[in-house]
Amino acid sequence: MLVDSHCHLERLKLSEDDTLAAALDRAKGRGVDSFLCVCVTLENFPDMMAAIDGFDNVVASCGVHPLDQKEAQDLASLHDLSTNPKVVAIGETGLDYFYAPETAEVQQSSFRHHIQVARQRQLPLIIHTRDAKEDTLSILREEKAAEVGGVLHCFTEDLDMAQQAIELGFFISISGIVTFRNAEALRETVKALPLERLLVETDSPYLAPVPHRGKSNEPQYVRDVAEFVAELKGVSLEALAQITTDNFYRCFPKAKPLLAH
Template sequence: MLVDSHCHLERLKLAEGDSLAAALDRAQQRGIERFLCVCVTLDSFGDMMGAIDGFEQVAASCGVHPLDQKEAQELDRLYDLAGHPRVVAIGETGLDYFYAPETAALQQQSFRHHIQVARQRGLPLIIHTRDAKEDTLAILREEKAAEVGGVLHCFTEDLDMAQQAMALGFYISISGIVTFRNADALREVVKALPLDRLLVETDSPYLAPVPHRGKSNEPQYVYDVAQFIAELKGVSLEELAQVTTANFYRCFPGAKALFGA
């Protein structure tokens, strides 16, 4: 069994006549049986929860993406929404200096707030980080994020950053980017990562892996990501699936309880 550890199910770009139920069924047919649907704004949290209502195989997170700062300082609201019984993580949160270096100060404040709420709620963090290595690691340390741990999702940074994050108790999640033609550096990082710290994800509907480039990404394509990583690391797909699923439940104990795993 595989887990898609990071997807945005309410944002799937489905063809006319298609449905989320059908998309999840397609995933299940390829051995993906559990999903973590990740929130990016507090205003969209209700719509996201409405979209996944009735799908018992889907857990959720609550947070504000670093590129959406209009709600970033609503600490009380984040805390309240994170009390939903299906929320197993805080995020995604973090720092993105690649797309929005001009909001770095706001992003940092929001990031700190998210870590504080995560510690208050006892929930792990889902971290988005791009071109912000030093500040990301510094804030994780300063705000004692190691108390709750979590994951650096859709990882594209260097091995040193991964190793420092793992030393703080974080997992490293790999998306379809690893299959892209220009991702040689990331592939070398993945080869060096220990299996017991790896997660796999789609980040759907974004970043469809090879051989689905150009299509809207779906949770079923986490199979292709996992197969590619297994080949990179010289293990069977079955072993990679078993290990990354176990890692997912260690990273997100609330999901383990929610799914009865």
């Protein structure tokens, strides 16, 4: 069975007669039985947790996305919110200079704060990074993020960055972007990365993989990502599923007693 290691379930674009339960059932029908629902703002955290309440196969994170920080925010409650029993990670956090270079200073301050809380809580980090390689790696080192590790999610950067992150104890998560026509460089990176450091994700409802481009992404489509990555790596889907599931529990150890069946 597969794990969708990064999705935003409360943001799924469902029709009026559809439900989250039905979407998760569709995923289960395609071999996806566990999910990590990722927080992007502290204000939305209660609504996110309410949406996934009652789903024993869903765990959560707590954090503020770098693109949701146009100005400094009071993150004092990050530690307290992260004590929720379903929270297994801090994030997503990180740096995005592609879309918001003008808020770099605010992003950096928040990123450091997230790492500090992650170390206090002994929870792994979920990192969003785009066009910010040097600063991301520098802050991870300066704030001793290797003590907790985590994942660089929806990875699109170069092999060197992935290797440096792996040296710090991080995993690399691959989304549907790897299936896109213009993602040849990413495919070459995936081929070079060790299987024991890979995760798969949807980032749903965003970035639906081929052949679902143009549709709202769903957790079930992590099966398509896994099939594509398995072919790139020259292994069976069953092997890829087992390896990435094992990796998920290594990356997020507090998820195992909540999710493992």
